[in-house]
Amino acid sequence: MHDKAVIQSLDERSREIFRHIVEGYLETGAPVGSRTISRRLHTALSPASVRNTMSDLEELGLLYSPHTSAGRMPTEVGLRLFIDGFLEIGDLTDDERASIEGHCVAVGRNYTDMLTQASDMLSTLSGYAGLVTVPKNDQPLKHLEFVSLAPDKALVVMVTVGGVVENRLIALPPGLPPSSLEEAGNYLSERLRGSTITEARDAILKEIEEHQAQLDALASQVVEAGLADWAGGDGSSRLIIRGSGRLLEDVQAIEDLERVRRLFNDLETKSDLVNMLDLTGEGEGVRIFIGSESKLFSLSGSSMIVAPFSDSNQQIVGSIGVIGPTRLNYARIIPMVDYTARVIGKLIG
Known part of the structure; x- marks a missing residue:
């Protein structure tokens, strides 16, 4: 029925x-x-x-x-x-709207930081865990450079033609001199300018394999490792979960503790959760997953409220939401998630 x-x-x-x-x-x-x-x-x-x-x-x-x-x-x-x-969905107050906008705008044009901050903000406002998918950055690049942080790690800074900045932390091969790091940055920046990493990846790797690239061995390792990581490997989105510790604050009985333990196991299965979130891209608006309606939450009996966000071309590129027990405050959290997704869509447009 x-x-x-x-x-x-x-x-x-x-x-x-x-x-x-x-x-x-x-x-x-x-x-x-x-x-x-x-x-x-x-x-x-x-x-x-x-x-x-x-x-x-x-x-x-x-x-x-x-x-x-x-x-x-x-x-x-x-x-x-x-x-x-039966649910009567509430409306956000002006202060709540201003708080959501302020948290998202505060981090400027850094794409990943903005989404991380938005997820953290949803966790704080809802009292449960916030989560967001960070899609691969498929915009053409304008600039790329490496910034050394330690002998074994560096930050790669990528700027798209649209002005979006994305930072990634990468591991460096042992004994890499600063000159090789600079060499790798110049090499990639020249070949990626005006192209996406996904578009240029195969050609660059083929050039290195055939020894046509004028790079020393260590610089080649940096380029290969970076391309494998930045292009996403399996082609999926990345997942950021914030405030999962807040789920423990809701524990009221031994049964609740077991449920949260199972939910933590669910959250560790990030590939399944990303695939589930990607399904929200098939339609607009907020979607609600309750317990066994999702195979992922069939044991923990959890609920997830999630909404997709779109880029300037109205293409859905990611999702953001809240996850917690089935007794979430749906009337309050649904408009909160919906408005956050709308704000993000405007900022990345």
Whole structure:
């Protein structure tokens, strides 16, 4: 039975009791009992009558009763029904909008830093973990240079023709002299100017393999290692997760601790999560994944609220969102995620 058909099959009493139970669960994370509901109803109704209605809703698969309590909690099906048919989404305050814009703009044109900051900001505002996919930078390059940080590491600074700056940290081969680092930077900058890394990668590697490149051995290693990393290797987006430690602050019982442990394992499977986030690029607007609706969260029983963001060509290039337990404050977080995605889209446009 579809959500609309289920909603239409419920009478006014059932709808009101169902709504109060889900709202109570989202507020406390605990089962909601019949006495609590009878006190909240607009019309007088005995706890016994409330229990009868709760049993009917349980038979429909919308509620269940944990073995530790006589109260009820929404099933994943019930939670989905509530979000699609009953949830009243709030609106952001002017201060919240200004805070989101300020955090995103503060880091200027550095693409990765901006997305990291936005993810961190969502984590702070929501109280859960924020996550964002950083797409490969496929804009043509205007400038590239290496900045030595230590004997074994360097920062590569890439500037696109659109003015977006992206920094990457790379490992350096042992014994690399500054002259080889400068040589590698000049070589790449000359060949990449006006092209994307993906476009130029194969030609550059072929030139090195055939010894046509005028590079010493160590500089060649820097170029090869850099191209493998910057071109993305498997072609997928990169994932940034911020504030995962906040998920532990929501733990209320041993069962919750086990759920968070499983979620941490899910988050470690970043390739699966990136693929899942890439699916949001198939449509506009906020998407909500609840528990076993996603294979990734089938064990941890988590929810993810995520929205795609687009570049100046209206091409969806990434996604940003919040992940946490199923009792997220959907009404508050949905507009927060949506607005952040819109702000990012304007900034990268």
